[in-house]
Amino acid sequence: MKAFQFVEWQQPGQLRDVPIPKPGPGEVLLKVGGAGACHSDLHLLEAAAGTNDITLPFTLGHENAGWVEKMGPGATGFAPDDPVIVYGPWGCGLCINCRQGMENYCETPGKPSPGGLCGTDGGMAEYLLVPSTRYLIPLGGLDPREAATAHRCGLTSYHAVKRSMHLLGPGSMAVVIGAGGLGQMAIQMLKALCSATTVVAVDTSADKLKIATEMGADEALISGGDAVKRIKDMTRGQGADVVLDLVGVDPTLTMAAQVSRVLGHITIVGLGNAALPVKFNSPAKECSVASPFWGSIPELIEVIELAQTGKIKMLVEHFPLDSAAEAYHLLHDGKIQGRAVVTPNS
Numbered sequence: 001m002k003a004f005q006f007v008e009w010q011q012p013g014q015l016r017d018v019p020i021p022k023p024g025p026g027e028v029l030l031k032v033g034g035a036g037a038c039h040s041d042l043h044l045l046e047a048a049a050g051t052n053d054i055t056l057p058f059t060l061g062h063e064n065a066g067w068v069e070k071m072g073p074g075a076t077g078f079a080p081d082d083p084v085i086v087y088g089p090w091g092c093g094l095c096i097n098c099r100q101g102m103e104n105y106c107e108t109p110g111k112p113s114p115g116g117l118c119g120t121d122g123g124m125a126e127y128l129l130v131p132s133t134r135y136l137i138p139l140g141g142l143d144p145r146e147a148a149t150a151h152r153c154g155l156t157s158y159h160a161v162k163r164s165m166h167l168l169g170p171g172s173m174a175v176v177i178g179a180g181g182l183g184q185m186a187i188q189m190l191k192a193l194c195s196a197t198t199v200v201a202v203d204t205s206a207d208k209l210k211i212a213t214e215m216g217a218d219e220a221l222i223s224g225g226d227a228v229k230r231i232k233d234m235t236r237g238q239g240a241d242v243v244l245d246l247v248g249v250d251p252t253l254t255m256a257a258q259v260s261r262v263l264g265h266i267t268i269v270g271l272g273n274a275a276l277p278v279k280f281n282s283p284a285k286e287c288s289v290a291s292p293f294w295g296s297i298p299e300l301i302e303v304i305e306l307a308q309t310g311k312i313k314m315l316v317e318h319f320p321l322d323s324a325a326e327a328y329h330l331l332h333d334g335k336i337q338g339r340a341v342v343t344p345n346s
Contacts, residue, residue: 001017001020001125001127002018002344003016003124003126004060004325004342005058005060006044006058009047010045010046011045012325012328013324013325013328015321015322015325018125021127023075024072024073025073025075026072026073026074026075026131027129028069028072028075028129028132029068029070029071029072029127029128030066030068030086030127031067031126032066032123032126032144032344033083033144033148033345033346034063034066034145034147034149034318034341034343035063035122035123035125035148035341035343036061036063036148036151036153036341037319037331037339037340037342038062038152039331040062040271041060041328042328042332043271058121060324061122061123061125062152063148063149064086064088064128064148064151065085065144065148065150065151066084066086066144066345067080075132076133078138083139083140083142083144084137084138084144085147085148085151085300086114086123086128086135086151087134087135087136088114088135089106089293089294090103090120090135091103091105091108092107095107102296102297103297104294104296114128123344124321124324125321126321137300138304141308142304142308146314146341147304149185149314149316150300150307150314153182153185153339154185154303154314155294155295155300157182157185157186157189157269158185158302159292159294160186160189160244160267160269160292161174161186161189161190161194162295163265165193168196168241169194169197171196172241173197173200173240174194174197174198174199174244175242175244175256176190176212176217176244176246177202177223177243177245177255177256178202179201179202180203180208181315181336181338182270183201183208184212184315184338186246187199187215189312197241197242198218198219200219200234201220202221202223202255203223208337209221211315219234228259235261240261241264241265242264243256243259243264244267245266245267245269246269247272248272248273249274250274252272252274253268253272253274254277257276257278257282260283261284261287262285262287263285263287264287265287265289265290266288266290267292268291315337315339316340317338317341318341318346319340319342319343320343323342327340
């Protein structure tokens with residue numbers, strides 16, 4: 001089969017021929033419908049050799065959905081051709097966090113996960129081997145080629161919003177910094193879960209801010225000092241109850257601190273690898289700062305239910321498998337308006 005693989009440090013991925021995996025006991029072979037191309041893949045591809053403790057080559061793709069192709073011995077609960085989405089953080093299944101469905105916070109280090117997290121082959125290929133049916137969530141009538149981004153993009157945004165729901169009642173404000181794929185989904189999650197809050201989108205791109213407004217943002221602001229002033233004016237000088245930074249670079253984190261509110265939340269989702277400046281008066285007093293990672297299996301089920309009822313949608317650009325390199329090139333240049341999805345079996 002064909003697979004798009006990470007072969008050499010600081011080099012683009014390559015399309016290669018690899019064997020089709022055979023499912024062993026409890027495993028499932030998935031025919032891949034869609035595999036999302038993520039900025040975290042770019043961080044990995046562009047990293048220096050030895051930065052991550054992984055072995056090359058391996059197949060990229062940690063946002064995966066498709067159809068069950070074959071069940072391994074002892075695997076139950078699904079049948080061939082069932083459309084499913086794959087939960088990505090594969091944990092031990094035994095620690096207290098895994099027992100609660102939070103395998104994203106597995107306490108056992110070094111467990112495999114697909115497409116770059118630990119170097120296990122991902123879904124940017126015609127087939128994906130999944131180690132357990134507990135990682136498969138039924139899609140119902142959703143198309144796997146559209147639903148793939150509901151995992152990393154949708155689940156990450158959902159989890160980030162859900163932790164702050166108690167702050168987002170009538171008269172509240174949430175600021176979403178970064179109106180790309182994650183930001184667009186975060187805006188929709190805020191509207192679906194906390195409809196009474198005012199949602200402000202901030203970005204450097206007018207085109208992305210236009211999409212943010214279409215996705216439900218009440219106000220869209222070009223990043224900079226004027227945006228900070230506007231947010232302060234809208235909140236009578238108090239600042240936003242919740243700030244979601246979907247970028248994570250120095251200017252966005254600085255802005256997050258500037259517009260934070262006393263007893264508010266700053267949630268850092270973006271992997272820009274910058275540091276939040278912290279001193280006595282910044283962020284605001286007792287403002288909680290967190291950097292969540294993905295979400296739980298139960299939360300992914302809830303995300304899929306939101307998608308099935310039409311409460312969230314994703315702006316998706318499809319690329320065939322032999323154009324995966326182009327998808328990453330466009331992603332690197334900021335030319336993907338929503339989310340890029342590679343479709344090995346379109």
